[in-house]
Amino acid sequence: MVVSAGSDFLEFHDLSADVVTAVLERAGELGEAWREQRMPQSLEGRRVALIVDDGGWRNTTAFDLGIQAMGGICTHVPASLGGREAIADLAGYLDNWFDMIVVRTPELASLRELAANARAPVINARTRSNHPCETLGDLAYLRAKRGGINGLKIAGVAPDANILRSWVEASISLPIEVVQVYPDDWHVSDPALLNPNFRLSTDMRELEDADVIFTDSWPSGVAEGEVADYRISAEVLDRCRPDAVFIPCPPVVRSQEVTADAMTHAACQSTAAKAFLLHAQNALMEWIAARPELNASR
Template sequence: MAVSTVGDFLEFHDLSADAIAAILERAGALDEAWRKRRMPQSLEGLRVALIVDDGGWRNTTAFDLGIHAMGGICTHAPVSLGGREAIVDLAGYLDNWFDMVVVRTPQLGQLRELAAHARAPVINARTRSNHPCETLGDLAYVRAKRARIEDLKIVGVAPDANILRSWVEASISLPIEVVQVYPDDWHVGEPALLNPNFRQSTDMRELEDADVIFTDSWPSGVPEGELAGYRISAAILERCRPDAIFIPCPPVARGQEVTADAMTHPACQSTAAKAFLLHAQNALMEWIAARTGA
């Protein structure tokens, strides 16, 4: 098997704390450039394959828009990593034409296989196991608001699923504290993710001194009564720090993980935070291209 490219971004902790710091700082600069309509052409000539094998629209649309805004060429490739063509063959065919490959696909294992065989850097645009670009975008927003990310307490009221897992991945390489607050049955148990910067609780009072609070969808098929105590409302947000940043993950199910009044509370900054998906992903591509010769 070929060796994965040094510029791959498949799990958040693929990149060091220093690399993430540089990307987040650059995302802030690209936010300003975007607002002024003066985007640098630092991806000029970069040929990127965008593979959407698992629905969704936010971060893949941001990839497409960002690549073009920074001078690159983006082509939607109608490829499935679980299709008839072997992944090792797909890697070679994609390498014929593309300098970078961005993939949204269900299985992280298949994405790892593609990255292992492709010469081009591969970026994870979401799997069912993790969603590192989403976390990167949220962190870029938090840094823009707080001027730092070090020593922040980040609480996820979420089950063991892709959003939470990417925050846990981030805690492996970054100086942040991540706390999962949820019933025991949905706690993260994968040994590779457990680390000193991550802990678990069932106590919603953990939110009261959190710097950042995020949610994810309730698990399907679970009786409402089992999770009702983990629904975030405006009343809960009123007990939190006045500068707390609440980022419910879209799509938001009002009446399940959040109440309608939580979405209009001043702490809720989901729309503003998700704007930084574009800037963080642009900064990530720029960083990878500069260091790999893509």
Template sequence: MTLSANRDFLEFHDLPADAVLAILERAGELGEAWRERRMPQSLEGLRVALIVDDGGWRNTTALDLGIQAMGGICVHAPVSLGGREAIADLAGYLDNWFDMIVIRTPELASLQELAAHARAPVINARTRSNHPCETLGDLAYVRAKRGGIEGLKIVGVAPDANILRSWVEASISMPIEVVQVYPGDWHVSDPALLNPSFRLSTDMRELEDADVIFTDSWPSGVPEGDVAGYRISTEVLDRCRPDAIFIPCPPVARGQEVTADAMAHPACQSVSAKAFLLHAQNALMEWIVAKAEISASR
């Protein structure tokens, strides 16, 4: 299999809204197939390089499992984009053997350089700047629960970091509103991300009418008093809508951004949401393969 059409997924808004909506719908179907142990073999023969350049395990484990479950071949390649080999050279060597490259690496710029030189599609499995697969999985879960995502208000109680940034990327292309609620020193200021569907706030009352609430770790080295007012507790969640979906980002530091009892609140659906990371990533890879094959046939 040769994926002649380059369908990279480096930032969430790389894909048009109609493509993402199709992927989210397909993720729900693949979730059903997973539970019934009848996964389609739509990645049969696909040779995928899985590169983990900075630790982590959830989405890369799900990628490995999903590729194999759908008939593909997944190889863990011990590659580093910060090593002695030029990134352009690495792209050529990987293209010799692989149809797709999935990589978790610190620097988005290095990942973009790899994608610019590789013929194979490149999927961003996480950088320090963004984490689009994580947001794709969470949105797939929300869609499955709600039946759609249009018009959702999504509030991130989080500093300017990779989880929040991918939600802001999603607000650029998707029919959702994203609000960052955090002290002003940690507000997103990147002009490439600012858009009409993204707002900044310091007011925790924004959570009270939110459809989805997510968190991320406290900034390192910050005095607790600077951010303690943004801790999610059962009292905070009790003031929210009864159908609100709370997705604290793992690993959760109980007692910091989230209290221990908040993790047991009915709104907290982190475990269920993260199950959809597998299904959404499977649907993304399936979409990339399908689009490449259509392009090659023309």
């Protein structure tokens, strides 16, 4: 099997806007199929390696479940990208047996090295630097709820970390506006991410006309007084648009980035949004599996 560049999903903007649109639309269709228990067997015969190198459970469980539901074979591989085996060697061994490799690992650089050496497509199931599948799932939910994503204003009340970075990656290739609302010390400064669809702010009033608001955990070791003004409460959400969608990123720490009453506010749609993580990942794998270069030798 010879695979050309472009089959990996390591950063959100690896996918063009047209591909994202198609994947999000398909995610909606697969969501319907899931609810009606009529999943297409579009991964039949595909052998997928699942490497979980740093804990977590939501999206890796969804990968395992989705692969099986669409007829594929999922094997949990107890390997590590920071282990004794050289990553280039590990890529070769995985290529012997697998058609696709899904990895949750701390370092994006290690994932890039794996993808550079593997023939099989590599999917980023989360790194400390980014979490593109999480953003893909949230966008699939927003498309299903609103009918489209073009022109959305998305406010991230979050530090420079993997959740925010994936939304910024999405703003590179999609017609959306992403604004980080947080103290200056935690603003994104990576020149590779700065783009015309992304901007920085310290003003919580940015939330009042946002279509979507998301959060992430407070920075490790921060004094509460430094970020307390950026805590999302029901009072904050009451000042926002009546149709605003609030998606706090799990695991949520009540009394830190959110209050308990924010989690029961009508705007909070985290549970419903995270259901689409399964559907979006399924649509992504289906799109990758259908690439002509992956089928040349099958």
